[in-house]
Amino acid sequence: GDSVTQMEGPVTLSEEAFLTINCTYTATGYPSLFWYVQYPGEGLQLLLKATKADDKGSNKGFEATYRKETTSFHLEKGSVQVSDSAVYFCALKNFNKFYFGSGTKLNVKP
Amino acid sequence: AAGVIQSPRHLIKEKRETATLKCYPIPRHDTVYWYQQGPGQDPQFLISFYEKMQSDKGSIPDRFSAQQFSDYHSELNMSSLELGDSALYFCASSKRDYLEQYFGPGTRLTVT
Numbered sequence: 130g131d132s133v134t135q136m137e138g139p140v141t142l143s144e145e146a147f148l149t150i151n152c153t154y155t156a157t158g159y160p161s162l163f164w165y166v167q168y169p170g171e172g173l174q175l176l177l178k179a180t181k182a183d184d185k186g187s188n189k190g191f192e193a194t195y196r197k198e199t200t201s202f203h204l205e206k207g208s209v210q211v212s213d214s215a216v217y218f219c220a221l222k223n224f225n226k227f228y229f230g231s232g233t234k235l236n237v238k239p
Numbered sequence: 240a241a242g243v244i245q246s247p248r249h250l251i252k253e254k255r256e257t258a259t260l261k262c263y264p265i266p267r268h269d270t271v272y273w274y275q276q277g278p279g280q281d282p283q284f285l286i287s288f289y290e291k292m293q294s295d296k297g298s299i300p301d302r303f304s305a306q307q308f309s310d311y312h313s314e315l316n317m318s319s320l321e322l323g324d325s326a327l328y329f330c331a332s333s334k335r336d337y338l339e340q341y342f343g344p345g346t347r348l349t350v351t
Contacts, residue, residue: 161338172243172329172342173282180338218281226295227272227340229281 131156135219135230142209142237150204150233152193152219160223162186162195162202167216167232176204176217209237241265243332243343251349252320260315260346264332270294271313272340273305274329282329288313289335320350 136151154160161180165173177186182197191206202219214237219230244263252258264271270289274282275298284297288307299305302320307313317324327347333340 163339165342172344173331174342175339178339222338225270225289225335227284231281 131160131221131223131226131228133219133221133228133230135217135233138216138232138234140233140235142235144211144237144239145208146237148204148206148209148213148235150217150219150235152202152204152230154200154202154219154221154228156200156221156223156228158223160221162193163220163222164191164193164202164204165218165220165229167218169215173218209235211237211239213237243330243341245328245330245343245346247346248344249347249349251351253351254320254322256320256350258317258320258348260317260328260330260348262313262315262330262332262343264311264313264330265341268332268334268341269311270333270335270340271307271311272331272333273299273313273315274331276327276329276345278326285315317348322350324348325350 132155163178164176166176177188179186179195185194193204216232216234272287273285276282285299287295291307305315327345329345330343331340
């Protein structure tokens with residue numbers, strides 16, 4: 130069945146460091162891919178999305194490119210801030226069903 | 240812009256009691272999803288409704304039931320509560336042909 134695998138956390142970085150959170154997926158057909166962010170005690174917020182191969186989603190300095198050949202959707206940010214500390218979930222939507230990865234906690238230290 | 244509303248935000252129940260969680264989707268959204276998120280876990284899909292009919296079922300226990308009403312709000316009914324039911328319960332809504340779903344703030348259920 131469809132699934133999402135993302136790198137285990139926590140990931141701890143210093144402010145202004147480069148961030149990569151890996152995400153790979155398994156799906157039939159042509160899924161859409163998402164990154165959601167969850168701050169403590171809050172619901173999931175959509176961070177960015179991509180609907181087809183080679184699409185790049187971007188928002189708030191975060192980027193991810195839909196790579197069909199490697200079935201990946203890695204999240205990147207060139208310079209993280211303390212305020213980026215949160216849990217990040219990779220997700221896919223296929224045939225109106227959503228599948229989430231296990232989440233990666235990011236800690237950014239000043 | 241209006242967001243998904245969930246009530247209550249916090250709920251404390253004892254074992255074997257019942258609980259009802261409510262979800263009010265974004266206006267004109269026709270699809271509602273329910274998720275359960277345990278501590279440090281990813282959201283687990285429970286059930287979804289499209290146009291007031293159940294459309295998909297995930298890992299929802301038999302003790303739980305849900306429905307979507309004519310005004311599109313949805314309720315998750317949980318009976319014979321167990322300690323392991325303590326979790327954050329999220330509702331999300333979307334329009335069926337749209338890409339993303341929008342999450343509510345969640346209801347934190349604590350079973351003692």
